[in-house]
Amino acid sequence: MTTYANSKNKKTLGFDLPLTTVDIVIFAVVNEQLSVLLIKRNSDANEPYPDQWALPGGFINVAIDKSLQDCALRKLSEKTGLNNAYLEQLGSWGNSSRDPRGWSSTHAYFSLIAADVTGTIQSGANAVDVKWANVVGDKLKDTLAFDHNQIVCAAIERLRNKVEYTSLPAFLVSKEFTLSELQKTYEIVLGRKLDKSAFRTRILSAKLVEEVPRYRAGSNRPAQLYTLKSLLDPVIFQRTFKPLSSNSK
Amino acid sequence: MTTYANSKNKKTLGFDLPLTTVDIVIFAVVNEQLSVLLIKRNSDANEPYPDQWALPGGFINVAIDKSLQDCALRKLSEKTGLNNAYLEQLGSWGNSSRDPRGWSSTHAYFSLIAADVTGTIQSGANAVDVKWANVVGDKLKDTLAFDHNQIVCAAIERLRNKVEYTSLPAFLVSKEFTLSELQKTYEIVLGRKLDKSAFRTRILSAKLVEEVPRYRAGSNRPAQLYTLKSLLDPVIFQRTFKPLSSNSK
DNA sequence: AAAATAGTGTCTCTTAGACACTATTCC
DNA sequence: GGAATAGTGTCTAAGAGACACTATTTT
Numbered sequence: 100m101t102t103y104a105n106s107k108n109k110k111t112l113g114f115d116l117p118l119t120t121v122d123i124v125i126f127a128v129v130n131e132q133l134s135v136l137l138i139k140r141n142s143d144a145n146e147p148y149p150d151q152w153a154l155p156g157g158f159i160n161v162a163i164d165k166s167l168q169d170c171a172l173r174k175l176s177e178k179t180g181l182n183n184a185y186l187e188q189l190g191s192w193g194n195s196s197r198d199p200r201g202w203s204s205t206h207a208y209f210s211l212i213a214a215d216v217t218g219t220i221q222s223g224a225n226a227v228d229v230k231w232a233n234v235v236g237d238k239l240k241d242t243l244a245f246d247h248n249q250i251v252c253a254a255i256e257r258l259r260n261k262v263e264y265t266s267l268p269a270f271l272v273s274k275e276f277t278l279s280e281l282q283k284t285y286e287i288v289l290g291r292k293l294d295k296s297a298f299r300t301r302i303l304s305a306k307l308v309e310e311v312p313r314y315r316a317g318s319n320r321p322a323q324l325y326t327l328k329s330l331l332d333p334v335i336f337q338r339t340f341k342p343l344s345s346n347s348k
Numbered sequence: 349m350t351t352y353a354n355s356k357n358k359k360t361l362g363f364d365l366p367l368t369t370v371d372i373v374i375f376a377v378v379n380e381q382l383s384v385l386l387i388k389r390n391s392d393a394n395e396p397y398p399d400q401w402a403l404p405g406g407f408i409n410v411a412i413d414k415s416l417q418d419c420a421l422r423k424l425s426e427k428t429g430l431n432n433a434y435l436e437q438l439g440s441w442g443n444s445s446r447d448p449r450g451w452s453s454t455h456a457y458f459s460l461i462a463a464d465v466t467g468t469i470q471s472g473a474n475a476v477d478v479k480w481a482n483v484v485g486d487k488l489k490d491t492l493a494f495d496h497n498q499i500v501c502a503a504i505e506r507l508r509n510k511v512e513y514t515s516l517p518a519f520l521v522s523k524e525f526t527l528s529e530l531q532k533t534y535e536i537v538l539g540r541k542l543d544k545s546a547f548r549t550r551i552l553s554a555k556l557v558e559e560v561p562r563y564r565a566g567s568n569r570p571a572q573l574y575t576l577k578s579l580l581d582p583v584i585f586q587r588t589f590k591p592l593s594s595n596s597k
Numbered sequence: 598a599a600a601a602t603a604g605t606g607t608c609t610c611t612t613a614g615a616c617a618c619t620a621t622t623c624c
Numbered sequence: 625g626g627a628a629t630a631g632t633g634t635c636t637a638a639g640a641g642a643c644a645c646t647a648t649t650t651t
Contacts, residue, residue: 115410116365119442119453159442161364161451166443191440191455193368193408194415202410204368206440206453279630296632297613304612319629320621528603545605546640553639568602569648 117193118203121170122156122247124189124254125179127212127231128271128287134231135251136178136212136220140244147199148244152232154251156205171208178229179220185211185270185333189254197246205245209254214284215273262288266307266334269327277315277322278302307334366442367452370419371405371496373438373503374428376461376480377520377536383480384500385427385461385469389493396448397493401481403500405454420457427478428469434460434519434582438503446495454494458503463533464522511537515556515583518576526564526571527551556583 125136137152155178164170168186176182186208193204212220220229232239237259238252261267268284282298302308309328314321374385386401404427413419417435425431435457442453461469469478481488487501510516517533531547551557558577563570 114407117368117408117410119366119368158363159366159451159453161366161444164444167440167453169443188439190437191416193455194418195410195413202408204408204416204455206442277630294614294616295630296616299631300612316622317629318623319627320623320631322630526603543641543643544603545643548604549639565649566602567650568600569604569650571603 115202118158118198118201120156120158120203120205121167121174122154122205122207122250123171123174123178123186124154124207124209124251125175125184125212126209126254126258126271127217128214128284129217129231129233131283131287133234133255133288134217135234135239135254137230137232137241137243138178139228139230151244152230152241153244154207154247167206171206175208175210179212179216181212181216184213185267189250189257192246192250205250207250207254209257211267211270213273214271259289261333264336266302266305266336269307269333275311275313275324275326277324278308279322280315281308281325301336305334305336364451367407367447367450369405369407369452369454370416370423371403371454371456371499372420372423372427372435373403373456373458373500374424374433374461375458375503375507375520376466377463377533378466378480378482380532380536382483382504382537383466384483384488384503386479386481386490386492387427388477388479400493401479401490402493403456403496416455420455424457424459428461428465430461430465433462434516438499438506441495441499454499456499456503458506460516460519462522463520508538510582513585515551515554515585518556518582524560524562524573524575526573527557528571529564530557530574550585554583554585 127134127136136155138155140146140148140151140153142149155174157174159167159170164173167188171186172182175184175186187210189207189209191204191206193202195202197203197205217231232241234255237255239248242248243251258267262285268288269281271284271288272281278299279295281302282293282295285298286292307328308325311324311326313324315324376383376385385404387404389395389397389400389402391398404423406423408416408419413422416437420435421431424433424435436459438456438458440453440455442451444451446452446454466480481490483504486504488497491497492500507516511534517537518530520533520537521530527548528544530551531542531544534547535541556577557574560573560575562573564573
C-alpha cells in the first residue's frame with residue numbers, strides 16, 4: 100500500500116493539489132529514422148485514454164522516488180532496462196484541462212538511447228504494448244494520450260536545436276562507431292546533409308572521441324572505430340553548423 | 349475559499365500527491381549590477397522558513413490558475429505590477445526533502461525586467477519585505493529559503509549561457525537605449541568586457557533594434573537611441589561571443 | 598583646445614562549407 | 625581494374641577580436 104505522508108497537508112494548507120507526473124521522451128535511431136518509444140495505455144475504462152499510445156511515465160511515487168530525477172530514472176529503467184542513458188530535463192506542462200481527472204502537471208524529460216541496444220527493449224514482457232514511432236517531419240503520426248504530442252514536438256525541437264551545436268548525437272550511436280556513422284546520425288536527426296570534411300574537423304578538434312584499435316570492415320576501405328571519451332556530458336561547439344547568412348533571406 | 353476539485357482523486361488514485369509550487373527568478377540590472385528580486389517570508393512560525401528571504405512564488409491555485417504559465421504571470425504581476433516582461437521556463441526541482449511539509453516540487457521560471465521600471469517595484473505596499481539582491485560572482489550572498497539558492501544559481505547559469513548567443517539583455521535595458529548602454533548591460537551580465545566594434549556589428553546586422561529619431565545627450569557626442577523591434581522573442585546569434593580557441597587555452 | 602564618449606575602418610585569425618583529390622579495401 | 629567508402633587538402637567567405645582611427649558634442 101502507498102503511504103499518505105501528505106494527507107495532513109490537505110487540511111493544513113486548505114487547498115487542492117494538482118496531480119503530478121513524470122513523462123519521458125525516449126529517442127533512438129531505429130531503421131535509420133529518428134524514433135520515440137511509446138507505451139500503450141491499459142484497457143481499464145476507468146482510466147483516461149484507454150488503449151491509446153502514450154509516453155512512458157506516470158505518477159510520482161512519493162514513497163520510493165527521492166527526487167524528480169530519480170523518478171525519471173526509475174521509469175527509464177523499467178521500460179528500457181537501461182541505467183546509464185543520457186537524460187535531460189525538458190520542461191513542465193501543467194494546466195486544468197490536460198487530464199480529465201483534474202488539474203495536472205507533468206515534469207518531462209528526454210533521453211537518448213544508443214542504436215545497439217534499441218533491439219532489446221521491445222523483447223520485454225509485453226512486447227505488443229511497446230513500439231518505436233518514427234518522427235516524420237517535426238512530429239509523430241500517432242495521436243497520443245493527454246498532451247503528449249505537444250511534449251514530443253517540444254522534445255524534437257530541443258533535440259534538433261542542440262544538435263546544431265552539441266555532440267548529443269554521440270549518445271545515439273553504438274558504443275563503437277565510425278565517423279561516417281556519427282555523421283549519418285547527425286544527418287538523420289537534423290534532416291539534412293552535412294559536409295564530410297567540415298564534420299570531421301569539428302568532431303576531431305573537439306576531442307570528444309577516442310580511437311580504438313579496431314576497424315569497421317565492408318566492401319570498401321575499412322573505417323577507424325571510435326568511442327566517446329566522456330559518457331556523461333555533451334560537448335558544446337562555439338558555432339552552429341548553419342551560419343547566419345544561409346539562414347536569413 | 350479554495351475549492352477541492354481534486355479531493356476525490358485522493359481515494360481514486362490511492363496514493364499521495366506532492367506539493368506543487370511555482371517560483372520566479374526575476375532579474376534586473378540595478379545600480380549597474382545584475383540583481384534578483386527577493387521577498388521576505390512572513391513571521392508565522394507554523395510555516396517553514398519564517399522571516400527568511402525567498403524567491404517570489406507559491407502554491408498553484410487550481411481555482412484561478414489555468415496553467416503553469418498563467419500562475420507564473422499572476423505571481424509576476426502581483427510582485428512587480430508588470431504584465432509584459434520576458435518570461436521563460438527554467439526547470440523544475442522536486443524531492444522529498446526540499447520542503448519540511450512533505451514531498452514537494454516547484455516549477456521555476458525566470459523573468460527579465462527593464463532597467464527603467466525597477467524603481468517602481470519596491471514602492472509597493474510592504475516595501476521592507478522586498479529587495480533587489482546583487483549577484484556576486486555566480487550566486488547571491490543571501491541564504492534563501494528552501495532550495496532557492498540552487499534555483500537562482502541555475503537561473504544565473506542559464507542567463508549567462510544564453511547571453512553569449514542571444515539578445516536577451518535587450519529585455520534588461522530601458523525602452524529606449526543607446527548601443528553603448530546595451531553593450532554595458534551585456535558586460536554586466538557576462539562579467540567581462542566586449543569589443544565595441546564587434547558588438548555593434550553583431551547587434552546591427554541581427555536587425556533586432558530600430559533607430560528612433562532621438563539622441564542621448566551628455567558631456568560628449570550624443571548617442572543614437574534605439575528600441576527593440578520585437579518585444580517578444582530574443583534573437584539567436586549563430587556564434588558565441590567567445591570563440592573556442594580562447595576558451596581551450 | 599581638452600575631455601569624453603560615439604561611431605568606423607583595417608587587419609588578422611578561426612572555422613564552416615564547397616569540392617576535388619588521394620587511400621584502401623572487396624569483388 | 626572497378627566499385628565503394630574512408631579520409632585529406634585547398635580555396636573561399638563570414639564573422640569575431642584587437643586596436644587605431646575619425647566624429648561630435650560639452651565645458
